Amino acid sequence: MKKKIAVVVLIAALCAGCWMPGIQSKASEVTQVQEETQGDPSVDDADSESGDEQQPEVKEPDSVSGNTDNTPAEEEQDAEEMVPSVSYSAHVQSIGWQKSVKDGALAGTSGRSLRMEGIKINLENVPEGQGGIEYAAHVQSIGWQPYVSNGQLSGTSGRRLRVEAVKIRLTGELADKYDVYYRTHIQSYGWLGWAKNDERSGSATYGKRMEAIQICLVKKGDPAPGSESNSYVTRKIAYQAHSQSYGWLAKVYDNANGGVTGKGKRLEALKISLPDKEYDGDIEYRAFVQGTGWQAWKKNGQQIGTVGTSKRIEAVEVRLTGEMAEHYSVYYSVHMAKIGWSSYAKDGETAGSTELSKRIEAIRIQLVKEGEQTPDTSGVKYVRGLTKGQLVYSGIVQESGESSVAASGETLGTTGKAKRLESLNITLDNSDDASPAGDIKYAVYLSDSGWQDEVSNGTVSGCTDGSQGIEAVKISLTGDLTKYYDIYYRTYIAKYGWLGWAKNGQAAGSTKIGYRLEALQIKLVSKDASALANSRYYTETKYRKYQNPAQYYQIKDKITLSGGDYTLSYGYEGIKVRKVIQKLRLGNGVGMGGAFYGNNVVNAVKKFQKAHGLTATGNVDLLTWLAMGFDETQWKSWGEYVSPIRVNENSTRNQHIEAMIKRAYDYLGNDYVIGASGAPGLGVDCSGLVMQALYAAGLDTSPINPVSHAQPGHEYESRNMWASSKFKHVPYSQRQRGDLIFYQSSNGVVIHVAIYLGNNQVIEAWPNKVMVAPVRYGSGSRANIKGVARPFV
Numbered sequence: 036m037k038k039k040i041a042v043v044v045l046i047a048a049l050c051a052g053c054w055m056p057g058i059q060s061k062a063s064e065v066t067q068v069q070e071e072t073q074g075d076p077s078v079d080d081a082d083s084e085s086g087d088e089q090q091p092e093v094k095e096p097d098s099v100s101g102n103t104d105n106t107p108a109e110e111e112q113d114a115e116e117m118v119p120s121v122s123y124s125a126h127v128q129s130i131g132w133q134k135s136v137k138d139g140a141l142a143g144t145s146g147r148s149l150r151m152e153g154i155k156i157n158l159e160n161v162p163e164g165q166g167g168i169e170y171a172a173h174v175q176s177i178g179w180q181p182y183v184s185n186g187q188l189s190g191t192s193g194r195r196l197r198v199e200a201v202k203i204r205l206t207g208e209l210a211d212k213y214d215v216y217y218r219t220h221i222q223s224y225g226w227l228g229w230a231k232n233d234e235r236s237g238s239a240t241y242g243k244r245m246e247a248i249q250i251c252l253v254k255k256g257d258p259a260p261g262s263e264s265n266s267y268v269t270r271k272i273a274y275q276a277h278s279q280s281y282g283w284l285a286k287v288y289d290n291a292n293g294g295v296t297g298k299g300k301r302l303e304a305l306k307i308s309l310p311d312k313e314y315d316g317d318i319e320y321r322a323f324v325q326g327t328g329w330q331a332w333k334k335n336g337q338q339i340g341t342v343g344t345s346k347r348i349e350a351v352e353v354r355l356t357g358e359m360a361e362h363y364s365v366y367y368s369v370h371m372a373k374i375g376w377s378s379y380a381k382d383g384e385t386a387g388s389t390e391l392s393k394r395i396e397a398i399r400i401q402l403v404k405e406g407e408q409t410p411d412t413s414g415v416k417y418v419r420g421l422t423k424g425q426l427v428y429s430g431i432v433q434e435s436g437e438s439s440v441a442a443s444g445e446t447l448g449t450t451g452k453a454k455r456l457e458s459l460n461i462t463l464d465n466s467d468d469a470s471p472a473g474d475i476k477y478a479v480y481l482s483d484s485g486w487q488d489e490v491s492n493g494t495v496s497g498c499t500d501g502s503q504g505i506e507a508v509k510i511s512l513t514g515d516l517t518k519y520y521d522i523y524y525r526t527y528i529a530k531y532g533w534l535g536w537a538k539n540g541q542a543a544g545s546t547k548i549g550y551r552l553e554a555l556q557i558k559l560v561s562k563d564a565s566a567l568a569n570s571r572y573y574t575e576t577k578y579r580k581y582q583n584p585a586q587y588y589q590i591k592d593k594i595t596l597s598g599g600d601y602t603l604s605y606g607y608e609g610i611k612v613r614k615v616i617q618k619l620r621l622g623n624g625v626g627m628g629g630a631f632y633g634n635n636v637v638n639a640v641k642k643f644q645k646a647h648g649l650t651a652t653g654n655v656d657l658l659t660w661l662a663m664g665f666d667e668t669q670w671k672s673w674g675e676y677v678s679p680i681r682v683n684e685n686s687t688r689n690q691h692i693e694a695m696i697k698r699a700y701d702y703l704g705n706d707y708v709i710g711a712s713g714a715p716g717l718g719v720d721c722s723g724l725v726m727q728a729l730y731a732a733g734l735d736t737s738p739i740n741p742v743s744h745a746q747p748g749h750e751y752e753s754r755n756m757w758a759s760s761k762f763k764h765v766p767y768s769q770r771q772r773g774d775l776i777f778y779q780s781s782n783g784v785v786i787h788v789a790i791y792l793g794n795n796q797v798i799e800a801w802p803n804k805v806m807v808a809p810v811r812y813g814s815g816s817r818a819n820i821k822g823v824a825r826p827f828v
Contacts, residue, residue: 325348477510537569587762592733605634
């Protein structure tokens, strides 16, 4: 208690010292003692009434001198000077009205968690007409009360409402000569800095009680009683977000995150308010909403955006009006989908994006008083998307000349008129400072010249003399444009018509098949908008009147194999093995196991190699093959033979089936050679016959092919054919001409395949010949059907 009294005496001394020369010597001691009291916050208790029992009042000194033994001369001098003085009394929870104190003494309590409920302030030694004192309190559940003066009550009495802050000011001539300083002791914060002359002291919006106050008068130009920093604690701006899937979130304040980040949820609505305005004025704001555009301005807690319509807010603007705008600026940053936090916009600037379909997910807002530090406003705060008319393109159309200009999504060229597009010129206008920076680049494939060099924005690419046509295009974006947009484009080409959408530099159209590009569409699509289907946009395959659905084996214009120059060793089968067996007089290589490279073949090869001065490995490599009298062409071609294709792009499904069957008949009467799939006269087995028949109809079943068929363990390629999902399986009862009939052993393992001819007949390679036979016969595996697969769907 002695320490508290000493502190109060010294503060009073400083306040009074400005007009009491005898006390000036104490001023230098005040700062150090004040610092000792700054860190003495009250216990953070709620304003409960349970502790309202009467407690003893803390007595504070009435004056700073402590010496009343003035001489008559001094008393006469004091009376002549009429030095002003301020006195004040606090109404305190559980205590009531305390005794009046003055000139920097403590009114209220410290360290007892008792709220101040009211205050009265008076001036002393002020001649009539020279001025007065006015004051206002910020009261729980009421806010700022009107000013009162000269000993009137500010606050409440008997209502158990806490005072949270005060403002005090002098009037008249007195205000020209003196400053009134005051500081408050606030729950959870302790002593705040000194405020003066109608500044706010205390707190608001936090629900914290004021527990004590000190007030003093200081001559103009004299130093303050102590630090003036942090004299008032408040929340300046409040905002509440409505987010997708969450609804209305809790209100947040002063640059906190309003909304949800990291969850991909759109901000749908927003309310903004000023909970503790220092000056007259409003907070106004508006939103750019999906499908609506800019809404009307709202203010002071009204809602912008929408609720219940699933519409995203894409951009916002916020501004202050009235005196608030003269003293404060409002700063705001938005969290944009796929971008993150923007830089801060201020005072009505746009934050977010428009014309991009990009959602705002969260927002931060803060007020900054003139002269205070501001947040960083450099960098991107707003992105203006591009409208349809900012992407245009044109070109030369065969026999028609320069086309009219097409805008994003529109058709350049003609359809159904067999007119080729010969040149292309694309212009993208993103010159607005708020639009994403970057360029558009493109290249065309000309019928006689191939791919041309890439050009950019506004440059003609292609042919201008009518000698060549475009067959394919590539278009791409650069720079920041790639952060916000995909460039989609599709082509209309001869015979095919419209292909699918390509994007971002993919080749669209066709090459190597001589099909003209007749029309083109280009679209700039925001990465936040629905993407277009990106498939089947380019081909090097001639258009076919008939083609299997995409999930099945595709009909081709050309089929080639490689890898037929394999070395023969133990376990191999097929035509090359048969030829070696025949050469070494080990048999004719026909039938099951007839063309198997077994130990007898290995030993005979070694003997041959020794006799011809070759390394006796038992394997047939190219040198051994040539020594046996075969040529190098046979070494390769007999291992990778493919029947010539007998169909074209105009062939029907039925023509493909007949080409397949006709080729199978070319092998009728040929020897059955295990693991073989060669030209007619060389021998085939069941799956080898099917492979060559399908090749003639344009169907490539790779990796099931003659090269793999000769490898050890691949003699039953019929099993792999049955297991392939690229053949359509159909019930046996629905079998058709051209289907494949699969047969199984007694334990269900596929062992044979034949081509169905209709009328319950098949053509097949079955030991020891290629023949036509009933679909079922006998009582063994040949009668045990596994199922049916359809090559041409």
